[in-house]
Amino acid sequence: xxKVTQSxxxxxxxxxxxxxxxxxxxxxxxxxxxYRQDPGLGLRLIxxxxxxxxxxxxxxxEGYSVSREKKERFSLILESASTNQTSMYLCASSTFxxxxxxxxxxxxTRLLVL
Amino acid sequence: xxxxxLHLPTLSVQEGDNSIxxxxxxxxxxxxxxxxxxxxxxxxQFIIDIRSNMDKRQGQRVTxxxxxxxxxxxxxxxxxxxxxxxxxFCAENIYGSEKLVxxxxxxxxxxx
Numbered sequence: 001x002x003k004v005t006q007s008x009x010x011x012x013x014x015x016x017x018x019x020x021x022x023x024x025x026x027x028x029x030x031x032x033x034x035y036r037q038d039p040g041l042g043l044r045l046i047x048x049x050x051x052x053x054x055x056x057x058x059x060x061x062e063g064y065s066v067s068r069e070k071k072e073r074f075s076l077i078l079e080s081a082s083t084n085q086t087s088m089y090l091c092a093s094s095t096f097x098x099x100x101x102x103x104x105x106x107x108x109t110r111l112l113v114l
Numbered sequence: 115x116x117x118x119x120l121h122l123p124t125l126s127v128q129e130g131d132n133s134i135x136x137x138x139x140x141x142x143x144x145x146x147x148x149x150x151x152x153x154x155x156x157x158x159q160f161i162i163d164i165r166s167n168m169d170k171r172q173g174q175r176v177t178x179x180x181x182x183x184x185x186x187x188x189x190x191x192x193x194x195x196x197x198x199x200x201x202x203f204c205a206e207n208i209y210g211s212e213k214l215v216x217x218x219x220x221x222x223x224x225x226x
Binding site for chain 2: 033040058110
């Protein structure tokens, strides 16, 4: 079974704080993704990574950065948290190649920025 | 904009009935589709997938139908159970891309 874990289930931070969300997958997947999920807006892609030290912007990268120093770990960073970044954050991973596009998700981190 | 959408945002069924959840997509280049189930407070869970060279695929109590002519995807759940209550959403993959495009979801409620 694919396992994707996220460092925190719930997180409360203050405006202006630097926030780190960690994601780890144990299936040696090349691709990793960060989404945010908001009511009525569905899943929106923030950043993704094809390989170690590689990253690509998704649809809503503003206010976020990412880091992928090891293949199994993909971190999402909020440099200066703002209240409009209150959301559910989901990490996913997939392997590379045609026929392997299924993404497997972690349990999510619900972030509240006060 | 969103290329994968839903026909109904909510669906309520009686336990034991069959459920049908619909999804429309707009990109003709999409060649792979996935249905996910998301229970409250949890991450999306893979249910079933289908490639564009197929019209139908069956799993355990679930069937996915693909109509490429009208760009429509549906998920059928047989003998719906209370544990099936969740948000279901479809996702499409455009050929050559590693990304998925997700629909906004349909909330399924199963009444005992």
